[in-house]
Amino acid sequence: MTSSIQRKLPVFVTVLLLAVAVAQLTIGYGSVRQASRALADQRLPLATKVLADLLQIPQGRARITALARNPAIVAFLRSGGRTGREPALAAMRELTSDTATTAALELRDFGGKLLLRTGRFTIADSVLVLPAKDSARYGPLIRQDSTLFLAVTAAAGDRERAGGIVQQVGRVVFNAQTPKNLTGLAGGDISLLVGNASGDPWTDFGAIVPAPPQSVLTSRVPIRYERGGEMKRAAAAPVPGTPWMVVAEMPSRLVIAPARTYLVTMAPIAALIVIVGALVAWWGSRRLTTPLADVTRAAEAIASGDLEQHVPEGRDDELGRLARSFNTMAGQVARSHHRLEAQVAQRTEALEGTNAELESFSYSVSHDLRAPLRAIHGFARILLEDHNAKLDPEAQRLLGVIDQNTRRMGQLIDDLLAFSRLGRQGITAGPVDMKELARTIADEVRSVEAEAERKGSLEIRIDPLPVARGDRALVRQVISNLLQNAVKFSRGRDNACVEVGSRPDGGQTVYFVKDNGAGFDPRYSDKLFGVFQRLHSAEQFEGTGVGLAIVKRIVQRHGGRVWAEGQVDQGATFYFTLPGEEN
Amino acid sequence: MDRNGVEILLVEDNPTDAELTLRALKQRNLANQVLVCRDGAEAVEFFENSASPIPKVVLLDLKLPKVDGLEVLRRLKGQARTKSVPVVILTSSGEEPDIHKAYELGANSYIVKPVDFEAFARAVSDVGLYWVLLNHPPQ
Numbered sequence: 001m002t003s004s005i006q007r008k009l010p011v012f013v014t015v016l017l018l019a020v021a022v023a024q025l026t027i028g029y030g031s032v033r034q035a036s037r038a039l040a041d042q043r044l045p046l047a048t049k050v051l052a053d054l055l056q057i058p059q060g061r062a063r064i065t066a067l068a069r070n071p072a073i074v075a076f077l078r079s080g081g082r083t084g085r086e087p088a089l090a091a092m093r094e095l096t097s098d099t100a101t102t103a104a105l106e107l108r109d110f111g112g113k114l115l116l117r118t119g120r121f122t123i124a125d126s127v128l129v130l131p132a133k134d135s136a137r138y139g140p141l142i143r144q145d146s147t148l149f150l151a152v153t154a155a156a157g158d159r160e161r162a163g164g165i166v167q168q169v170g171r172v173v174f175n176a177q178t179p180k181n182l183t184g185l186a187g188g189d190i191s192l193l194v195g196n197a198s199g200d201p202w203t204d205f206g207a208i209v210p211a212p213p214q215s216v217l218t219s220r221v222p223i224r225y226e227r228g229g230e231m232k233r234a235a236a237a238p239v240p241g242t243p244w245m246v247v248a249e250m251p252s253r254l255v256i257a258p259a260r261t262y263l264v265t266m267a268p269i270a271a272l273i274v275i276v277g278a279l280v281a282w283w284g285s286r287r288l289t290t291p292l293a294d295v296t297r298a299a300e301a302i303a304s305g306d307l308e309q310h311v312p313e314g315r316d317d318e319l320g321r322l323a324r325s326f327n328t329m330a331g332q333v334a335r336s337h338h339r340l341e342a343q344v345a346q347r348t349e350a351l352e353g354t355n356a357e358l359e360s361f362s363y364s365v366s367h368d369l370r371a372p373l374r375a376i377h378g379f380a381r382i383l384l385e386d387h388n389a390k391l392d393p394e395a396q397r398l399l400g401v402i403d404q405n406t407r408r409m410g411q412l413i414d415d416l417l418a419f420s421r422l423g424r425q426g427i428t429a430g431p432v433d434m435k436e437l438a439r440t441i442a443d444e445v446r447s448v449e450a451e452a453e454r455k456g457s458l459e460i461r462i463d464p465l466p467v468a469r470g471d472r473a474l475v476r477q478v479i480s481n482l483l484q485n486a487v488k489f490s491r492g493r494d495n496a497c498v499e500v501g502s503r504p505d506g507g508q509t510v511y512f513v514k515d516n517g518a519g520f521d522p523r524y525s526d527k528l529f530g531v532f533q534r535l536h537s538a539e540q541f542e543g544t545g546v547g548l549a550i551v552k553r554i555v556q557r558h559g560g561r562v563w564a565e566g567q568v569d570q571g572a573t574f575y576f577t578l579p580g581e582e583n
Numbered sequence: 584m585d586r587n588g589v590e591i592l593l594v595e596d597n598p599t600d601a602e603l604t605l606r607a608l609k610q611r612n613l614a615n616q617v618l619v620c621r622d623g624a625e626a627v628e629f630f631e632n633s634a635s636p637i638p639k640v641v642l643l644d645l646k647l648p649k650v651d652g653l654e655v656l657r658r659l660k661g662q663a664r665t666k667s668v669p670v671v672i673l674t675s676s677g678e679e680p681d682i683h684k685a686y687e688l689g690a691n692s693y694i695v696k697p698v699d700f701e702a703f704a705r706a707v708s709d710v711g712l713y714w715v716l717l718n719h720p721p722q
Binding site: 367370373375377378380381406409414 | 597599606675676678700701
């Protein structure tokens with residue numbers, strides 16, 4: 001496939017847009033995620049603070065403080081537990097019955113000794129917390145089965161003289177709605193938990209929940225951990241004045257939800273931008289390259305000879321100017337071409353005229369030369385035949401010279417005719433089996449030589465020859481003339497050897513006829529192919545000097561080349577090419 | 584010349600060629616009843632005259648003054664009275680177009696005059712011998 005701007009440009013733009021979109025999405029996602037996390041990290045401690053503050057509201061401690069100051073309790077303690085037992089117990093029972101959640105109420109002295117008690121719940125000594133001087137104090141959360149209890153202690157009586165501790169154990173009331181309410185309070189997706197700073201139990205006010213890992217309780221900044229098969233982000237804060245801690249917890253996926261939302265919202269938009277961009281690039285490149293393609297097509301058409309090509313000029317930009325310039329150029333090319341063609345036609349016509357004149361001249365000269373020659377020859381013969389008796393030997397010899405020379409002139413005229421005929425004859429090209437042709441001619445030449453009782457041996461070797469393309473009759477004459485020459489000029493040699501062969505040369509075949517005969521002086525090699533040019537005397541080798549001129553003319557008319565190499569007495573090689581050769 | 588007994592009509596403008604032809608025919612004793620026309624017009628006149636005898640063979644040159652050989656041939660073969668007369672073209676031209684044209688017009692034979700006198704004499708006498716003595720024209 002050829003390289004095309006029309007294809008490359010949209011691909012390039014699309015890839016670029018895609019890269020920008022991916023980068024934008026990645027960076028955007030990262031930023032939003034970071035921002036979301038930062039926001040969560042601000043919200044989580046805030047939520048813990050809100051809950052911790054909430055838990056410090058002293059409502060729950062008011063009653064127990066009031067009980068601790070109840071005169072019956074104070075009196076009972078002041079008496080050292082000896083008197084006022086019933087009124088004190090009554091005051092305690094009043095509180096127990098009043099508060100549905102109160103599981104137990106105890107009165108102890110400062111040493112921890114149990115003085116009075118209502119309710120069934122037994123409080124382990126370990127839970128006991130010493131209250132502050134004037135206020136109640138929360139103890140740790142206590143778990144029993146699935147119920148959570150909470151101890152509040154307050155100092156009762158007169159501390160200096162006779163005092164004690166009032167300890168209330170209340171059941172923590174779970175409400176399924178509470179966690180949701182707390183979540184709502186904290187701002188949607190944050191769960192709030194409360195528990196003992198030292199570990200279990202923990203609650204979200206809906207139920208007892210597993211304690212968060214110790215790491216979050218000790219960390220001063222929000223951290224991440226896995227709980228219940230889910231990644232959470234959480235922050236913890238102590239509830240001042242209590243042994244509790246508050247943890248605000250948020251599922252990680254909710255922390256980064258805005259980032260996901262960003263991705264889900266932005267990805268289709270980015271995809272849309274990429275698609276629209278690609279389409280625009282495709283359309284734009286088409287708009288840009290179509291005129292270029294038009295120009296290219298027109299240029300190719302002009303290159304292949306169709307000069308009447310034009311391109312649309314409608315546009316007003318650089319491409320429009322290109323189209324106009326191109327059309328101007330194409331017009332000029334067409335005009336010069338037509339002018340040139342007309343000139344060539346004119347010259348060709350003139351040349352053909354001259355050529356025809358020349359041909360007809362040489363044709364009629366050849367013809368008109370024959371008639372007088374025939375008369376000279378004829379009458380000389382008649383003189384010899386009819387008046388022989390009256391002629392002395394010298395006269396007879398002179399007539400013999402006339403006879404010989406007229407014969408020779410007849411041969412010259414015949415050859416000249418054959419040569420001139422070549423110029424007018426059309427060429428009918430077809431495949432020519434060179435090997436078969438050479439063998440036939442070699443056979444003919446051999447039989448002629450045998451008839452002439454040739455002296456010395458003669459070997460004619462025909463190599464395998466590629467098939468050529470040309471006019472069979474004319475190619476035959478080329479091989480025949482060269483072969484006859486080779487045989488003629490190697491006459492008298494003892495081991496005369498003539499070879500007809502070929503060799504490839506730069507994609508075409510060079511045929512050659514080689515002999516080991518008389519050869520020629522290479523200084524005169526350019527004269528070999530001239531009409532009537534001879535390098536040997538008629539006594540040495542017969543001939544009119546037209547054979548090679550005919551060879552040259554035939555090869556040239558086939559568009560080929562002919563040349564010769566040789567040295568005196570070292571043989572000659574004649575080469576020729578027929579460019580129309582078949583593969 | 585006895586016009587009634589014409590066996591060979593020789594149409595030849597070159598007197599030496601005519602003489603050589605006659606000599607060759609004479610050697611075979613065929614020259615007694617030969618009529619020579621010096622140009623094409625003379626030959627056409629002879630054929631178009633209904634009183635002229637019908638020769639056994641016409642030896643026709645192509646390059647002739649006034650009316651050329653091919654035209655003579657066309658007229659000769661064009662009229663019923665003379666169209667079956669054998670015509671032998673005896674010319675210097677061995678050119679393909681001439682040969683084609685001649686046969687197209689109905690020539691019976693085409694001979695290129697050799698320059699060599701012996702060959703020329705042999706050709707002429709062979710032609711005369713064949714057409715005058717051996718050939719049987721329609722009666």
